[in-house]
Amino acid sequence: QKEVEQDPGPLSVPEGAIVSLNCTYSNSAFQYFMWYRQYSRKGPELLMYTYSSGNKEDGRFTAQVDKSSKYISLFIRDSQPSDSATYLCAMPRSSASKIIFGSGTRLSIRP
Amino acid sequence: GAGVSQSPSNKVTEKGKDVELRCDPISGHTALYWYRQSLGQGLEFLIYFQGNSAPDKSGLPSDRFSAERTGGSVSTLTIQRTQQEDSAVYLCASSLDEGTYEQYFGPGTRLTVT
Numbered sequence: 001q002k003e004v005e006q007d008p009g010p011l012s013v014p015e016g017a018i019v020s021l022n023c024t025y026s027n028s029a030f031q032y033f034m035w036y037r038q039y040s041r042k043g044p045e046l047l048m049y050t051y052s053s054g055n056k057e058d059g060r061f062t063a064q065v066d067k068s069s070k071y072i073s074l075f076i077r078d079s080q081p082s083d084s085a086t087y088l089c090a091m092p093r094s095s096a097s098k099i100i101f102g103s104g105t106r107l108s109i110r111p
Numbered sequence: 112g113a114g115v116s117q118s119p120s121n122k123v124t125e126k127g128k129d130v131e132l133r134c135d136p137i138s139g140h141t142a143l144y145w146y147r148q149s150l151g152q153g154l155e156f157l158i159y160f161q162g163n164s165a166p167d168k169s170g171l172p173s174d175r176f177s178a179e180r181t182g183g184s185v186s187t188l189t190i191q192r193t194q195q196e197d198s199a200v201y202l203c204a205s206s207l208d209e210g211t212y213e214q215y216f217g218p219g220t221r222l223t224v225t
Contacts, residue, residue, distance in 0.1 A: 004153075032212055043115070043202050043216030044154070088153065092212050097144070097167050099212065103153040 003027050006089055006102030014110050019076040023089035023102050026070065030091040033065055035074045038086045038104065047087075048074070079109045113137065115217035117203050123223045124193055132188045132220045136205030143186050144204045144214060145178060154202065160186060161209040193224045 006023045013019055021035075032051055036044035048063045050056040056063045062075040076083055086104040093100055116135040124130050136143050145157040156170040160180040171177070175194075180186040190197055200221050204214040 006153075034212065036216075041218075041221075043204075043218045045216065046213050049213060095209070097142075097156075097159040097209060099156070099214070101154040 001026055003093070004089060004091060004100050004102045007105055008103055010106040010108055012108040012110060013079060015079060015081060017079050017109075019079050019083070019107060019109075021074040021076075021087050021089075021105050021107065023072050024070055025072070025091060025100075027091075027093065028067075028070065030070075030093070032092050033063070033072050034090040034099075035061075035063060036088045036090060036101075038088060040085075044088055081109045081111050084108045115203055115205055115215055117201075117217040117220050119220060120218065121221045121223075123225060126195060126224055127192055129189065129191045130193055130222065132190075132201050132203075132222070134186045134188070134203030134205075134217060136184065136186070136203070137215055138184075140205035140207055140215075141183060142206045142209045142211070143180060144206075145186070145188050146202045146204065147172075147199045148202055148219070149199045157188070157201075159209070166209075190222075193222075195224050198222055198224045 004025045034049040035047045037047045038044040050063050053065045053067045060077045064073040086106045088104040089102040118133045143160040146154040158168045158178050162183045163180050175191045178188045200219040202219045204216045206214045
C-alpha cells in the first residue's frame with residue numbers, strides 16, 4: 001500500500017462547478033499537508049498548506065483535513081478553465097527532505 | 112523575484128551517453144532537492160542538499176546517478192551511461208532551509224534517452 005493515494009483522474013467538469021480533489025494517507029504521523037498545482041510541462045507550484053484538521057480557505061480554494069479518517073481534500077469553487085492542471089497532494093514524513101507526493105489528479109475544466 | 116531555473120529544458124541523448132542537468136535555486140535558499148517524474152507517476156525523490164552537503168542520497172536509483180552543489184547555490188545532476196528507463200522529467204526544488212516544508216520547483220528538464 002502506498003503511503004499516499006490519489007485518484008489519477010482525469011476529472012472533467014464544466015466551468016463554474018465545485019471541484020473536489022482528494023487524497024488518503026496511511027501514516028498517522030503525518031501532520032502537515034500541502035497541495036501543489038502542476039500545469040502541463042511546468043514544475044509543481046505550491047497552492048496551499050495546512051497543519052491542522054478542519055478547513056483552510058484561500059480565495060476559491062479550500063483545503064480540508066480529516067486526520068481521524070486520514071483523508072484530505074481540496075475544493076475549488078467557481079472553477080475556471082485556467083484551473084485545468086494536475087493537482088498533487090504532499091506530506092512530509094519526518095523532515096522536509098522526506099516529502100511524499102501523491103501521483104496527482106488531472107483536472108480539466110470545460111468552458 | 113527570480114524563481115528556480117533549470118537547464119536545459121529538453122535533452123535528447125543516445126543510450127550510453129552521459130548527461131548533466133543544471134539547477135539554479137532561489138537566491139538565499141539553502142536547501143535544494145532533485146526529483147524525477149515519470150509519465151503518470153508522482154514525484155520520486157532523488158537527493159537533497161543542505162548547503163553543499165548531501166545528507167540524504169537515498170533516492171538515487173543507481174551509482175550511475177550523482178549530484179553536486181557548489182557555493183551553496185547551483186547544483187548539477189549527472190547521469191552516466193544513460194539508459195532508456197532514465198527518460199523522465201527531472202525537477203529541482205529549493206526551500207529556505209532544510210526545516211522548511213514549502214518547496215519551490217523549477218520547470219524541469221525533460222530527458223529522452225533514445
